[in-house]
Amino acid sequence: MAEVELKNVIKSFMGGKITALQDINLKIPNGMFTSILGPSGCGKTTLLRLVAGLEKPDAGEVLIRDSVVNDVSPRERNIAMVFQNYALYPHKRVFENMAIGLRLRGYPEHDIKKKVVGVARMLKIEDFMERYPKQLSGGQQQRVALGRALVREPEVFLLDEPLSNLDAQVREVTRTELKRLFKDLQATVIYVTHDQTEAMMMSDFVVVMNHGTVKQTGEPISIYNDPDHRFVAEFLGTHRINLLHGRIEQAKFISDDGFIVFDTKIKTQGNVLAGIRPEHILLSTHKEIPLKGISVLIETIGSTHLVSVRVGENEFKILTAETPNLQKQIMASFSLHDVYFFDDQSGRRLRPDFF
Amino acid sequence: MKKILLYILMGLVILYCLFPFFWTILTALKPSDEVFSLPVIYLPKTLSLENSENVFSKRPFGRYILNSLIVAGGATALTLWVASLIAFHLRSLDLKKATRIQRGLLIGAIIPPALLAIPFFVVLAKLMLVNHYFGLILAYAALNLPFAVWMLHAAFRQLPKELDEAALMDGFSPMGRLFKIFMPLSRPTLSITGVLVFIFCWNEFILALTLMPSQLKYTVPVGISMLSGASVYEIPWGEINAAVTLTTIPVILIIAVLQRWVIEGLTTGAMKG
Amino acid sequence: MKGGNDYMKGEKKRIGLIVTLFILLCIPVSASSKVVLRMIGPEDIGGAWAEVIRIFHERQPDIKINYISGPWSTDERQNMYIRSFLSGDPLELVYMDVIWTANFAQRGWLLPLDSWFPQEEQEKFLPRDIEASHYKKRIYRVPVRSDVGMLYYRKDLISEPPKTWEEFEHLCRRSSSPPELYGIVFQGMQYEGLVCNYLEYLWGAGGTVLDEKENVCLETRENIEALRFMKKIIEEDWAPRSVLTFQEQHSLEFFEKGKALFMRNWPYAWKRLNHSPLKGKVGIVPFIRKTGQRSAGTLGGWGLGIGRGIKHPEAVWKFIEFATSDSAQKILHMQRGAVPTRKSLFEDTDIQRESPHYKELYEVLLGSRPRPVHPDYARVSAILQKHVSAVLVGIERPPDAALAMDRSVSSYIQGKKLNWFRRLAVDYDLHKTVKNTFLFTILSVPFELFLGLCFALILNAPLRGRAMNRLSVLIPWALPTAVMAVAWQWMFNNPFGVINDVLMRIGLIQEPLNWLSSPQGAMFAAVFADIWKTTPFVTIILLAGLQSIPKDLTESLSLDGAGFPKRLLHLILPMLIPFIRIALIFRVIHAAGIFDLIWVLTKGGPADSTRTLSLYIYDLAFRYDELGYGFFLTSLFLVTLILTSVVIIKTMTLRYEKVSK
Structure with a gap:
């Protein structure tokens, strides 16, 4: 298992017209399950392909186990990749699909057999070994693709949205299995996804990307609780964060419509965004900052509800277990330490201890 | 009523094409004696294979067939081989550039072969390849290359990029990717391209006439046209017709078996410009 | 991607290896140490050459003679020799017609034979044949068989053979009764033989082609008279119209069936006639002439020479010496009817017993004349052929023809001195062939498109048996053009062709048409065959187009109440435009570049009426040895074709197509 590192990596396409990655510096820790999370077009797949060696960086260095691999061909990098559409060889049986990598590396036949059978048993696909990929379901194909990577016992696993082609139920099961599998292997895994739930649930380490730059790295929970950037706050979380336009004057937050005013510990002056997650607003007055408004929409999600409350010119979403009535006055509150302030222009997080 | 009319029309079309x-x-x-009889006898009164036998015994027709097979077979193999190399390379370029290169190739492909006879002859004479099978094979390969590249490139492009990349990561060499991944997966296109190229070569006339001038190197079409010599009486029409039949039947059989593919190949091939 | 490049590098070695292997495999491995000498001759009927070669092999076991039996057409065999010289692998033994000598010698393809064949040896041969074997005072061939044009007549029907045109005319008027019995048959097809015939009339009228200073003298009263008389023979039905497609063999077969009083032919016919029902009923005399002029038969004949640049000239000479010896010539005479070239053989008792008429023949031979000795004779002859043929088929009047011949020959001889661009303006053949090419394209392409569209519409109808139908439409496309041209030649044959028969049965025509021997007929036949051959291509393209039209569009239009004609006009045709455009470009380019169909079907004749630009260019390159000029014309032609396609694309692009881009 090995650590992967990118130093000042720049990559553009179409002769510089499209910039995919701008000056990436990133360390992917050894033996961890790392997700690269971001919306489509953010450069996460390009990053993965750079590590794989399928693309060459315009500038900067890619390191695997502390050695620069810019000029090392994919086949010599000792990595394995699972593609979104699995990329199984349609003209080869499952066994051959899994064995081919070993065969091309000159392993003796009985070794190949042992390894393939072992992995197949682990993935519970040993009954399909004589089938062609076409004869398998999506989930089975996905396992074969995974098996093909596992058999090789590479230093780094690269997974490019491997679950996105599966239907919801299978996806959930597979998610759990994958997590368990790689946990047991203690493998270095780079997992590209646009699904924040997947990233949160599976990873030990998350890299959030947008517009070709890394916005934040860290453990899932710390990124969730302590976003460095408005984008991270917005992108993570099952329910979209409430964002409130306003300004800070003498450590006092005043919303644009003037309805919401409360004290902060922020010394900076100027326009800001205040972010409060729906689950941090209570339908009671227990917290220090009150919120008074009218419920305008109620969306029910199983046992909980997402209530839209109009306060002045703003609308807040509140997650609650109670069942409020529509068009009723609502009294709610939240606490100051659950509020994130972001600079209105750059989107960067404003922190209280910043003086 | 309308249907019946259509069926009649269809019948006429068939008659016209096959007569x-x-x-x-x-x-x-x-x-x-029945061949040269007046009034014209339509259905032979006695069936005779005399003409077909004569074609082989009196003339080196077997040799012509062999020549044609060598040339058309060799040219087909060479064309497919070179075309898949080129198509493989084109695939690795981005689509726009590849299309531009391909367009360039295709302009060459619509030049009538009659106009290419002189340049080919001059070049091959310099290389001392006139009258050699290889000379004609080279000429045919050059002639058919744009078409074959076009077909194979289209087929290669259809394969998902990830498949190629997966092969790359699995450790296939470039040659291995071409021969173990691309070619097997494009087998239908390969075979139809092969068949079409073979037919083109089998049928080609002017280059065969120009580049293989010695009689023992005639291909079938040249051989048959030379049987005719001039016109009317001295010409062994029975034998000529037998020779024509013997040449055309294999082509028709191939076409019959592969009809649908041939049509597809032809139309994609023609729509390329 | 980088991979491709690495791969190419590694590949180069392998490609090189395979190429080398290929070349090695293609080079014929000669297993024996024997010297192999190749020669091309006509099919060896009677096996005379085989016999000569057999005896030679017995005497010289180390030398192997490979007699390649070529086509009957002399022109074709000449082309085969020329191509062998040009290709750098010359045939060792050059078995050549008397008229090739000057050209081959001038271009340095022949070894002079003076050292092997001294003056005193030459004197043992017929003087005219020796004279015609020289070029610029050196001798390049040894005559092996002589030939002279002469008149065969039916002794049993005619008491006194004609000497002059007038006597001939008189006899034809009195004794012929076409179509059972014609006056004369000769060689009227557009080829070298026609010139031999024509020259006998020209000389018989006192005319000539080139004078001593090589000035062209064809715009003369004598020439017009000669042409008029030849035309009269056809017009008055003294000769059957089909002589316009006759070569020697056809005339002989016609005469042999007793269907003509006279025949102009070479001496070889005598032997065959004496093994036919006409045995003893045929006599020979010198060819007819105008009153007051001298009769002259065209000197023909074949000789053997040595190709330059070959390995074993000595061995070749050994064979030539043997093949022209008394004994070999005797074999050729006995088994093939060849006329000997050695004077002594005319007194040989065996030969006199076999051919008692040789006394008369000897006289005819002494009075023979060689055709103009000029390095560009082939081209001169081509021009003469064309115009004589044009007169005979009635598309040119004799005075016009005489003028055109004169201009054409002199403009050619001068044109060679001009630069290529200026030559375009005077090149008579170019103008004619361009016109033909244009005509052919304009006639065939619209029909192909129209018929192709009809076929496509029919085939697209939801009927049973569509697969079978598509197969049958594919067949004309899939068959070799050259081969099917032969089939069409047979079908257009007169009188045995099926097309005449069908048309007569339907009642469209009253009597058989001369498809391939009349200018319009030949053009029609070529166009018809081309339409048959290429309509499938158009059909397939348009069928693909039809299938690309979404069904719901057709259906919604039908629901709007549009009948088939309206659907065709408003939906189908506009949607087909891109496909029609492709088909049109392909068809125009290939119709304009047509070669194989016409080359096989009509050879460009009669009277050049179907000769297209490609045929002309091909002739320039491979027959008249003007590669440079031919290449120049090719380039101009190509540019024209490309411009035409651009025009088609520009004019046939609908507005919405441009918008979508």
Whole structure:
């Protein structure tokens, strides 16, 4: 298992017209399950392909186990990749699909057999070994693709949205299995996804990307609780964060419509965004900052509800277990330490201890 | 009513297309006194294979067939091989650039072969390859290359990029990717391209006439046209018709078996410009 | 991607290896140490050459003679020799017609034979044949058989053979009764033989082609008279119209069936006639002439020479010496009817017993004349052929023809001195062939498109048996053009062709048409065959187009109440435009570049009426040895074709197509 590192990596396409990655510096820790999370077009797949060696960086260095691999061909990098559409060889049986990598590396036949059978048993696909990929379901194909990577016992696993082609139920099961599998292997895994739930649930380490730059790295929970950037706050979380336009004057937050005013510990002056997650607003007055408004929409999600409350010119979403009535006055509150302030222009997080 | 009319029209189309061929077969099967009889005898009164036998015994027709097979077979193999190398390379370029290169190739492909006879002859004479199988094979390969590249490139492009990349990561060499991944997966296109190229070469006339001038190197079309010499009486029409029949039947069989593919190949091939 | 490049590098070695292997495989491995000498001759009927070669092999076991039996057409065999010289692998033994000598010698393809064949040896041969074997005072061939044009007549029907045109005319008027019995048959097809015939009339009228200073003298009263008389023979039905497609063999077969009083032919016919029902009923005399002029038969004949640049000239000479010896010539005479070239053989008792008429023949031979000795004779002859043929088929009046011949020959001889661009303006053949090419394209392409569209519409109808139908439409496309041209030649044959027969049965025509021997007929036949051959291509393209039209569009239009004609006009045709455009470009380019169909079907004749630009260019390159000029014309032609396609694309692009881009 090995650590992967990118130093000042720049990559553009179409002769510089499209910039995919701008000056990436990133360390992917050894033996961890790392997700690269971001919306489509953010450069996460390009990053993965750079590590794989399928693309060459315009500038900067890619390191695997502390050695620069810019000029090392994919086949010599000792990595394995699972593609979104699995990329199984349609003209080869499952066994051959899994064995081919070993065969091309000159392993003796009985070794190949042992390894393939072992992995197949682990993935519970040993009954399909004589089938062609076409004869398998999506989930089975996905396992074969995974098996093909596992058999090789590479230093780094690269997974490019491997679950996105599966239907919801299978996806959930597979998610759990994958997590368990790689946990047991203690493998270095780079997992590209646009699904924040997947990233949160599976990873030990998350890299959030947008517009070709890394916005934040860290453990899932710390990124969730302590976003460095408005984008991270917005992108993570099952329910979209409430964002409130306003300004800070003498450590006092005043919303644009003037309805919401409360004290902060922020010394900076100027326009800001205040972010409060729906689950941090209570339908009671227990917290220090009150919120008074009218419920305008109620969306029910199983046992909980997402209530839209109009306060002045703003609308807040509140997650609650109670069942409020529509068009009723609502009294709610939240606490100051659950509020994130972001600079209105750059989107960067404003922190209280910043003086 | 409308249907019946359509069926009649369809029948006429078939008759029009097949009549010359049927007439050739009928003539080939007649003994020579029936061939030259007035009024014209339509169905042979006695079937005779005399003409077909004569074609082989009196003339080096077997040799012509062998020549044609060598040339058309060799050219087909060479074309497919070179075309898949080029198509493989084109695939690795981005689509726009590849299309531009391909367009360039295709302009060459619509030049009538009659206009290429002189340049080919001059070049091959310099290389001392006139009258060699290889000279004609080279010329045919050059002639058919744009078409073959076009077909194979289209087929290669259809394969998902990830498949190629997966092969790359699995450790296939470039050659291995071409021969173990691309070619097997494009087998239908490869075979139809092969068949079409073979037919083109089998049928080609002017280059064969120019580049293989010695009689023992005639291909079938040249051989047959030389049988005719001039016109009317001295010409062994029965034998000529037998020779025509013998040459055309294999082509027709191939076409019959591969009809649908041939049509597809032809139309994609023609729509390329 | 980088991979491709690495791969190419590694590949180069392998490609090189395979190429080398290929070349090695293609080079014929000669297993024996024997010297192999190749020669091309006509099919060896009677096996005379085989016999000569057999005896030679017995005497010289180390030398192997490979007699390649070529086509009957002399022109074709000449082309085969020329191509062998040009290709750098010359045939060792050059078995050549008397008229090739000057050209081959001038271009340095022949070894002079003076050292092997001294003056005193030459004197043992017929003087005219020796004279015609020289070029610029050196001798390049040894005559092996002589030939002279002469008149065969039916002794049993005619008491006194004609000497002059007038006597001939008189006899034809009195004794012929076409179509059972014609006056004369000769060689009227557009080829070298026609010139031999024509020259006998020209000389018989006192005319000539080139004078001593090589000035062209064809715009003369004598020439017009000669042409008029030849035309009269056809017009008055003294000769059957089919002589316009006759070569020697056809005339002989016609005469042999007793269907003509006279025949102009070479001496070889005598032997065959004496093994036919006409045995003893045929006599020979010198060819007819105008009153007051001298009769002259065209000197023909074949000789053997040595190709330059070959390995074993000595061995070749050994064979030539043997093949022209008394004994070999005797074999050729006995088995093939060849006329000997050695004077002594005319007194040989065996030969006199076999051919008692040789006394008369000897006289005819002494009075023979060689055709103009000029390095560009082939081209001069081509021009003469064309115009004589044009007169005979009635598309040119004799005075016009005489003028055109004169201009054409002199403009050619001068044109060679001009630069290529200026030559375009005077090149008579170019103008004619361009016109033909244009005509052919304009006639065939619209029909192909129209018929192709009809076929496509019919085939697209939801009927049973569509697969079978598509197969049958594919067949004309899939068959070799050159081969099917032969089939069409047979079908257009007169009188045995099926097309005449069908048309007569339907009642469209009253009597058989001369498809391939009349200018319009030949053009029609070529166009018809081309339409048959290429309509499938158009059909397939348009069928693909039809299938690309979404069904719901057709259906919604039908629901709007549009009948088939309206659907065709408003939906189908506009949607087909891109496909029609492709088909049109392909068809125009290939119709304009047509070669194989016409080359096989009509050879460009009669009277050049179907000769297209490609045929002309091909002739320039491979027959008249003007590669440079031919290449120049090719380039101009190509540019024209490309411009035409651009025009088609520009004019046939609908507005919405441009918008979508």
